[in-house]
Each structure stands twice: as structure tokens, then as C-alpha cells.
Amino acid sequence: MSKPTTIQAAARVTSSAIVPATATDTLLVGLDWGTNLSSLHAARGTSTELLVQEQIPTIVGYAQENILDGVLPGDARVLFGKQAQKHRQHMRLVRPLQGxxxxxxxxxxxxxxHLRTRLPDNAGEIRAVIGMPASSDLAARENARAAVQGVFQKVIFVPEPFLAALGYRDDDRLNDSEYQDPVLNSLYVDIGAGSTDVCIVQGRYPTVDDQLSAPFAGDAVDQIILDAAQIAYPDAGLTLAKVREVKEKYSCVMGDEGQQPAIATVMVGGKPMKIDLTAQIAAGCAALLQKTFEMTSELVGRADPDSVSELLQNVIVTGGGSLIRGFGVALQTKLLEEGFENPRVRVLGQGYKEYVARGALKTARQAQDRHWQNILG
Ligand SMILES: Nc1ncnc2c1ncn2[C@@H]1O[C@H](COP(=O)(O)OP(=O)(O)OP(=O)(O)O)[C@@H](O)[C@H]1O
Ligand SMILES: [Mg+2]
Structure with a gap:
């Protein structure tokens, strides 16, 4: 067997009770660096009090050239997150991550x-556990390491589904009589902006065989809706941003009986016009459900036959795509119809974004000195 990597070694400490060697003045950071939205948690080494808990849209805005003084706050050259979105008219917006x-x-x-500016000034050494898609390779980790050089002094990269399971662990224990530890045996379905990732978590770090990833998620749904809407309403001047806004309000996979009419107001020649995007949104959401179902069935098919019934009891859907109305029930129904035995699908809901960062901070608290990778510079 090959020697365990730092990451694999760190995975084991998360489930044991080893006392970490973190100094009190060290700042620990848990970071979910998402394509669309990032979630940042921070606490002092030995404290349970969260000093920082913030969600920041993963967007960098560069000021347009020739912009007049006083247009952007502080005449900033670069703005981030919500500020960049707010001043989008005068900025070139860049998403640093894709997929x-x-x-x-x-x-x-x-x-x-920018993340550093959100952390306390007098931080001392900053150690960050950073979530990575389960499918990410060495080059992706190298890029992430280079990006955080000079910001964090030590890092550990951990697959996001594992962190999500760790962050979610214990949450439902009290109000769920059938609670099963998600870290021990669960199937995570994470529907983000750039990619859908399905991953089996069985008490150890997921390997390549434990997961499937496809570049088909929220952004692809937006494109499907936009393409169909442009055929129906060629003069409406629809944009991806507008489509996304309407989708997030009316997304649904419940068929005709559950679908509310998705009426959007667009400006045509300076005048407001109402258009109906119900059918286009339903088609986009249905395509995502189908893709997710296919990936989930393929991965369940790969699971160890001894663990599969328990695994099917712990299918957990997370990510922004999981907020589509009726998604969990629809996925469960499809799995049942496919012949899987008694599947149970749960949706993490609005708070989904916190779990990865929370799991990352838990990992940071439990990691030992030797698990951290130094970032020089
Ligand atoms: N209510 C909703 N209905 C449908 N889609 C939604 C809803 N809310 C958010 N989304 C979509 O979820 C996606 C963002 O999900 P999430 O925040 O999980 O992405 P991310 O973690 O930043 O991306 P990735 O995991 O690909 O790196 C976007 O495409 C967004 O439009
Ligand atoms: Mg994500």
C-alpha cells in the first residue's frame, strides 16, 4: 500500500480524539472557496467562539479605465463580492474560479x-483548511496554494464532500430518530454553479473511485433557459444574470401542479414588458434533475454491496441547485423507480453553504502540527 498523504493522515485525526498542537494565538480558518460564493469561518486556536462567519460572492471587479473620481467607493481599483456586483456598471467582473x-x-x-482583510488584523499565524472539489488534481491544489501565499502561513486541502459531511455531522442527531453519521456512510450530491459532484463518504477521504463530477450545474441550467427564452422572446434582451435571478425565484421540479408561473419583467426599448419563463425554467431544472439522477445511480452501482443499503439511507443533496423546489423528493422518486431499495434523500437547505466551512474549521482544530503544509513567502 502507498504511504498515506498528508490529507489522508489528516482525515484520520478528524475522527480520533488526538489533542491538537495549535497555539492559542494561532488563527484557524475554514474556507469553502466556491465558484459562486465563498464561506469563511475563523476562530482562535483553542476557542470555540467564531470570530468570523461570512459569505462572500466569489467575484473580483476591476475598475474600468478612465473612470471618474468619486464613482467607486474610495476610488478603488479593485472591489470584491457584493461591492463589485453593486458597481458592476463601472467594473469588469471576473470569477476567479470555474468548476x-x-x-x-x-x-x-x-x-x-481580500479574504485576509476580513480576518482580524492582529492574527498571528493563520492556518487554513480549504475545501477542494473531490475531483481536483495536483495542479488545482498548486494553483490554490500559490493564490493564498502570503495570506495564510499553513494550509491543508480537503475534499469538499468530506468537509460537508463533517460539518453536517451531529446537526440532525437530536431531531432525527433514524440518524446515521454522514461521515461513516453517505452519498453527497453537491450541485453548485460550475459542477455537480456526487461522492461517497465512508469514514475516510474520498478517492477518485468514490466520486463523479460533471461540468453541468446551475450555470448550465441558466444557459439552457436563456437559449430557449431567446427563441421565444428574441427582443427581450435577456441576459444570463436576469435568467438566473428568475430561476432562483421560481426553480421547481414538481411538475405542473407545483410550478408557480415564472413571470419576469424585462425592459424593451425602455418600457417594461412581462414575459413567461415557466416552461423554460421547468425544462432547465428537469435537465439538472436527470443528470443528477444518472450520476447518483452510477455511483450507487459502484458502491460496496455490503454498505449500499445504509448508503441509500443517507443520500444528502447540497449546493445551490439543491434549493430547486421538490428536488429531494423528485430524486428519491426516480431512484425508487429505478429499483433502488428504499432510498432516503435529504436536502440540506438554505444553510448548505455553511457546512463545508464548518467542517473545515473542525478539521483545522483537530489537525496536528505535522499535517499542516507550510506556505513559504
Ligand atoms: N433557489 C434556487 N434554485 C435554483 N438554483 C439556485 C437557487 N439558489 C441558487 N441556485 C444556483 O446554485 C448555484 C450556486 O450554487 P453554490 O453556491 O453551491 O455554488 P458554488 O459552491 O459556488 O459552485 P461550485 O460548487 O460549482 O464551485 C448557482 O447556479 C445558482 O443560480
Ligand atoms: Mg460548491
């Missing part, structure tokens, strides 16, 4: 520096 990994290194560095 969960860094796509624009400069913007990623800027974004990491």
Missing part, C-alpha cells in the same frame, strides 16, 4: 488578499 477550481490566477490572488 470549483482556480481559472484566473491573478483574480484568485486578489480575492485571497
Amino acid at each position: 470549483g477550481v482556480i481559472a484566473d490566477r491573478e483574480a484568485a490572488k486578489e480575492f485571497a488578499r
Whole structure:
């Protein structure tokens, strides 16, 4: 057997009771660096009190050239997150990540520096556990390491589904009589902006065989809706941003009986016009459900036959795509119809974004000195 990697070694400490060697003045950070939205948690080494708990849209805005003084706050050259979105008219917006990994290194560095400004000034050493898509390779980790150089002094990269399971662990224990520890045996379905990732978590770090990833998620749904809407309403001047806004309000996979009419107001020649996007949104959401179902069935098919009945009891859907109305029930129904025995699908809901960061902070608290990778510079 090959020697365990630092990451694998760190995975084991999360389930044991080893006392970590973290100093009191060290700042521990849990980071879910999402394509769409990032979640940042931070606490002092030995404290349980959260000093930082913040969600920041993963967007960097660069001021347009020739912009007049006083237009952007503080005449900033670069803005981030909500501020960048707010001033989008005067900025070139860049998403540093695509499909969960860094796509624009400069913007990623800027974004990491921005994260530092959200942490306390007198932080001392900063150690961060950072979630990575389960499918990410060495190059993706190298890019992430380079981006956070000078921001964090030590890091551990951990697959996101594992962190989500760890963050979610114990949450339902009290109000769920059939509670099963998600870290021990669960199937995670994470529907993000850039990718859908399905991953089996069985008490150890997921390997390549434990997961499937496809570049088909919220962004692809937006494109499907936009393409269909442009055929129906060629003059409406629809944009991806507008489509996404309407989708997030009316997304649904419940068929005709559950679907509310999705009426959007667009401006045509300066005048408001109402258009009906119900059918286009339903088609986009149905395509995502079908893709997710296919990936889930394929992965369940790969699971160890001894663990599969318990695994099917712990199918957990997370990510922004999981907020589509009726998604959990529809996925469960499809799995049942496919012949899987008694599947149970749960949806993490609005708070989904916190679980990865929370799991990352738990890992940071429990990691030992030797698990951390130094970042020089
Ligand atoms: N209510 C909703 N209905 C449908 N889709 C939604 C809803 N809310 C958010 N989304 C979609 O979820 C996606 C964002 O999900 P999430 O925040 O999990 O992405 P991410 O973690 O940043 O991306 P990735 O995991 O690909 O790196 C976007 O495409 C967004 O439009
Ligand atoms: Mg994500």
C-alpha cells in the first residue's frame, strides 16, 4: 500500500480524539472557496467562539479605465463580492474560479488578499483548511496554494464532500430518530454553479473511485433557459444574470401542479414588458434533475454491496441547485423507480453553504502540527 498523504493522515485525526498542537494565538480558518460564493469561518486556536462567519460572492471587479473620481467607493481599483456586483456598471467582473477550481490566477490572488482583510488584523499565524472539489488534481491544489501565499502561513486541502459531511455531522442527531453519521456512510450530491459532484463518504477521504463530477450545474441550467427564452422572446434582451435571478425565484421540479408561473419583467426599448419563463425554467431544472439522477445511480452501482443499503439511507443533496423546489423528493422518486431499495434523500437547505466551512474549521482544530503544509513567502 502507498504511504498515506498528508490529507489522508489528516482525515484520520478528524475522527480520533488526538489533542491538537495549535497555539492559542494561532488563527484557524475554514474556507469553502466556491465558484459562486465563498464561506469563511475563523476562530482562535483553542476557542470555540467564531470570530468570523461570512459569505462572500466569489467575484473580483476591476475598475474600468478612465473612470471618474468619486464613482467607486474610495476610488478603488479593485472591489470584491457584493461591492463589485453593486458597481458592476463601472467594473469588469471576473470569477476567479470555474468548476470549483482556480481559472484566473491573478483574480484568485486578489480575492485571497481580500479574504485576509476580513480576518482580524492582529492574527498571528493563520492556518487554513480549504475545501477542494473531490475531483481536483495536483495542479488545482498548486494553483490554490500559490493564490493564498502570503495570506495564510499553513494550509491543508480537503475534499469538499468530506468537509460537508463533517460539518453536517451531529446537526440532525437530536431531531432525527433514524440518524446515521454522514461521515461513516453517505452519498453527497453537491450541485453548485460550475459542477455537480456526487461522492461517497465512508469514514475516510474520498478517492477518485468514490466520486463523479460533471461540468453541468446551475450555470448550465441558466444557459439552457436563456437559449430557449431567446427563441421565444428574441427582443427581450435577456441576459444570463436576469435568467438566473428568475430561476432562483421560481426553480421547481414538481411538475405542473407545483410550478408557480415564472413571470419576469424585462425592459424593451425602455418600457417594461412581462414575459413567461415557466416552461423554460421547468425544462432547465428537469435537465439538472436527470443528470443528477444518472450520476447518483452510477455511483450507487459502484458502491460496496455490503454498505449500499445504509448508503441509500443517507443520500444528502447540497449546493445551490439543491434549493430547486421538490428536488429531494423528485430524486428519491426516480431512484425508487429505478429499483433502488428504499432510498432516503435529504436536502440540506438554505444553510448548505455553511457546512463545508464548518467542517473545515473542525478539521483545522483537530489537525496536528505535522499535517499542516507550510506556505513559504
Ligand atoms: N433557489 C434556487 N434554485 C435554483 N438554483 C439556485 C437557487 N439558489 C441558487 N441556485 C444556483 O446554485 C448555484 C450556486 O450554487 P453554490 O453556491 O453551491 O455554488 P458554488 O459552491 O459556488 O459552485 P461550485 O460548487 O460549482 O464551485 C448557482 O447556479 C445558482 O443560480
Ligand atoms: Mg460548491
